[in-house]
Amino acid sequence: MINDKSIGRRLFHIVNYTVLMIISLLCILPFINLLAVSFSSSAAVSAGSVTFWPVEFTTKAYEFALSGGAFYSSLWVAIKRTLLGTFINLALIVLTAYPLSKSKQKLMGRNVYMGFFIVTMLFNGGLIPTYLVVVKMGLIDSIWSLILPGALPVFSMVILMNFIRGLPEEIEESAIIDGAGPVQVLFRILLPLLKPALATVGLFSIVAHWNSWFDGIIYMNNPANYPLQSYLQTLLQSFEQIMLKSGSDYTQLLSMMNARTGRAAQMFLGAIPILLVYPFLQKYFTKGLVLGSVKG
Amino acid sequence: MLRKLKQQSPYHLMLIPSLVLVFIFSYIPFYGLVIAFQKYNPGLGFNSPWVGWDNFSHVFSQPNFIRTIWNTLYMSIFKIIGGIIVPVIFALLLNEVVRSSIKRTFQTLVYIPNFLSWVIMAGIMLDILSADGIINSFLGVFGVEKISFLGTPSIFPWTMIVSDIWKGFGFGTVVYLAALTSIDPGLYEAAVIDGAKRWKQTLYITLPLLMPTIVLMTVLSLGNVLNAGFDQIYNLYSPVVYQTGDIIDTYVYRLGIQQAQYSIGTAVGLFKSIISTILMALSYFLAYRVAGYRIF
Numbered sequence: 001m002i003n004d005k006s007i008g009r010r011l012f013h014i015v016n017y018t019v020l021m022i023i024s025l026l027c028i029l030p031f032i033n034l035l036a037v038s039f040s041s042s043a044a045v046s047a048g049s050v051t052f053w054p055v056e057f058t059t060k061a062y063e064f065a066l067s068g069g070a071f072y073s074s075l076w077v078a079i080k081r082t083l084l085g086t087f088i089n090l091a092l093i094v095l096t097a098y099p100l101s102k103s104k105q106k107l108m109g110r111n112v113y114m115g116f117f118i119v120t121m122l123f124n125g126g127l128i129p130t131y132l133v134v135v136k137m138g139l140i141d142s143i144w145s146l147i148l149p150g151a152l153p154v155f156s157m158v159i160l161m162n163f164i165r166g167l168p169e170e171i172e173e174s175a176i177i178d179g180a181g182p183v184q185v186l187f188r189i190l191l192p193l194l195k196p197a198l199a200t201v202g203l204f205s206i207v208a209h210w211n212s213w214f215d216g217i218i219y220m221n222n223p224a225n226y227p228l229q230s231y232l233q234t235l236l237q238s239f240e241q242i243m244l245k246s247g248s249d250y251t252q253l254l255s256m257m258n259a260r261t262g263r264a265a266q267m268f269l270g271a272i273p274i275l276l277v278y279p280f281l282q283k284y285f286t287k288g289l290v291l292g293s294v295k296g
Numbered sequence: 297m298l299r300k301l302k303q304q305s306p307y308h309l310m311l312i313p314s315l316v317l318v319f320i321f322s323y324i325p326f327y328g329l330v331i332a333f334q335k336y337n338p339g340l341g342f343n344s345p346w347v348g349w350d351n352f353s354h355v356f357s358q359p360n361f362i363r364t365i366w367n368t369l370y371m372s373i374f375k376i377i378g379g380i381i382v383p384v385i386f387a388l389l390l391n392e393v394v395r396s397s398i399k400r401t402f403q404t405l406v407y408i409p410n411f412l413s414w415v416i417m418a419g420i421m422l423d424i425l426s427a428d429g430i431i432n433s434f435l436g437v438f439g440v441e442k443i444s445f446l447g448t449p450s451i452f453p454w455t456m457i458v459s460d461i462w463k464g465f466g467f468g469t470v471v472y473l474a475a476l477t478s479i480d481p482g483l484y485e486a487a488v489i490d491g492a493k494r495w496k497q498t499l500y501i502t503l504p505l506l507m508p509t510i511v512l513m514t515v516l517s518l519g520n521v522l523n524a525g526f527d528q529i530y531n532l533y534s535p536v537v538y539q540t541g542d543i544i545d546t547y548v549y550r551l552g553i554q555q556a557q558y559s560i561g562t563a564v565g566l567f568k569s570i571i572s573t574i575l576m577a578l579s580y581f582l583a584y585r586v587a588g589y590r591i592f
Contacts, residue, residue: 009494012392012494013392016389016392016393017393019389020386020389020390020393020402023386023406024401024402024405024406025405026462027405027406027408027409027462027466028405028408030420030421030424030430031408031420033420033423033424033430034419034420034423037423046428048428048433051430051433092313092314092317095310095311095313095314096310096311096314098307098310099307099308099310099311100311102307106304106307107304107307107308108300108301108304113311113315116315116318117314117318120318120322120323122573122576122577123326123569123573124322124325124326124569125322125324125325125326125327125328125329126325126329126548126562126565126566126568126569127545127548127549127552127553127561127565128328128331128548128552128553128558128561128562128565129324129325129326129327129328129329129331129562129565130321130325130328131552131553132325132328132331132341132342132558133320133321133324133325133328134321136341137320148317148320148321149321150321151314151317151321152314152317152318157314181306182306182307182310183306186310207411210413211411211412211413211415212413213413213415213527214526214527214530218553229413229415229416232415232416232419233415233531235419236415236418236419236422236531260423260426263419263422263423264419264423267416267419267420270413270415270416271412271416274411274412275408278408278411281411282404282407
């Protein structure tokens with residue numbers, strides 16, 4: 001664009017930067033406030049003197065959260081669920097997207113299969129019938145109730161299918177001429193080429209599994225089986241009650257830390273994994289959108 | 297024919313795990329929708345006695361339910377409108393920034409909240425919006441009396457609308473910014489030669505060229521008119537604000553899961569699904585016709 005250095009233009013830039021700065025700060029300051037609260041003493045927090053820097057610095061809230069108990073066990077459930085869930089998602093995405101990337105001449109009934117999956121994107125049985133099926137399958141209180149109902153993310157599968165269709169056909173054809181069957185073609189030839197697309201849909205799955213809380217609340221009767229986000233959800237309402245139930249050993253801690261600092265610390269810990277993968281997310285999420293659309 | 301099928305069999309075998317899981321967790325719940333027309337009895341399951349449209353006429357005679365439809369539409373429509381206007385303006389302002397490193401920094405900051413769960417966002421909001429939280433402290437400096445953002449029925453919907461836009465506008469910004477960078481700089485150079493000032497350039501070049509993307513994003517959000525954001529509202533509402541804050545999804549959850557009125561909950565869910573599906577099919581159709589976008 002053409003550079004112009006008039007006074008009006010300069011004024012515009014000053015106003016523009018200020019507006020952008022304010023809006024961006026509005027997005028980030030609440031997190032900094034949360035972080036400051038989590039590292040402050042409860043007295044300072046109750047007095048309302050904490051803004052963006054810890055007052056009377058203490059790590060008690062974190063020590064309490066990580067010392068065991070519900071936070072710790074739910075963290076393990078969340079890690080297990082995210083790893084296992086993402087692995088199963090990716091396996092099913094690959095196994096489904098590859099055959100469906102074939103034309104209907106090469107795969108009989110291809111369009112019927114496709115329709116079978118697409119329908120579930122447009123319409124679903126809803127909360128209660130799905131819940132009743134999970135109950136009937138005996139999955140209540142099992143980690144599989146968090147993984148199997150969404151085992152095939154159809155949107156991600158479509159993204160990968162479009163990606164496979166975008167690869168040059170010669171790669172596969174030459175492998176077939178060399179005598180490779182569909183299974184070898186998929187695992188030996190295609191899989192290495194699919195890495196960027198798999199990274200994209202894998203990140204979708206990681207974020208979805210890590211962030212989901214509602215399925216944990218409805219499918220787990222025993223709070224000991226809650227994944228982290230479901231546990232954090234219970235904190236929103238009843239932090240004080242949980243603290244009191246933990247026994248009298250904590251009375252000393254309670255004097256240093258009230259509900260707000262403890263909640264802030266645990267919320268922040270729950271956000272850390274997302275913040276760690278954020279640079280990759282930023283890179284791949286928009287790419288996923290581009291991959292997902294068919295050109296033409 | 298048989299030989300062909302045998303040759304293709306590895307492809308069909310690969311599809312089996314997905315077919316089975318999708319059948320169980322998506323198609324059996326479709327069948328489970330029959331309980332919307334039954335009086336559900338846990339012993340009989342989906343073979344409970346038929347009651348015709350009784351569940352529907354019962355729920356539609358409830359003023360509490362009619363209220364949720366209105367609340368849902370009110371919040372979702374303003375969320376959709378704000379969710380388009382805010383990122384478009386932010387992207388336009390960001391596009392005027394010359395240094396790409398500064399541009400990227402702003403973009404990075406506003407995109408973060410998008411990836412965090414509503415549980416964590418709600419935790420942050422409960423903290424900053426509380427009586428002695430940072431927002432009320434800030435407003436207090438200007439002599440504004442403490443506002444109960446989450447406990448006042450007239451304010452609650454707007455707290456939801458604004459916070460939803462706050463969490464989500466980073467994503468829209470990234471999409472619009474991508475569209476903006478693809479605009480041919482030659483157009484602006486030609487406009488300058490014709491004597492068009494910055495404002496005119498934005499009005500007559502940038503906005504018209506951004507229109508397809510804006511239309512696409514609008515059309516795709518049409519399918520969400522009945523989704524006012526369960527995750528957000530469930531984590532932030534309370535009986536005090538049911539009057540203006542209760543939405544269809546939270547109503548279904550309380551009725552269907554918490555009070556175990558499976559049939560009535562399913563009836564409401566079915567009503568919502570049918571309208572949403574029509575809207576979504578319409579939006580995909582429009583997106584294809586207007587913007588040439590398709591995902592299948």
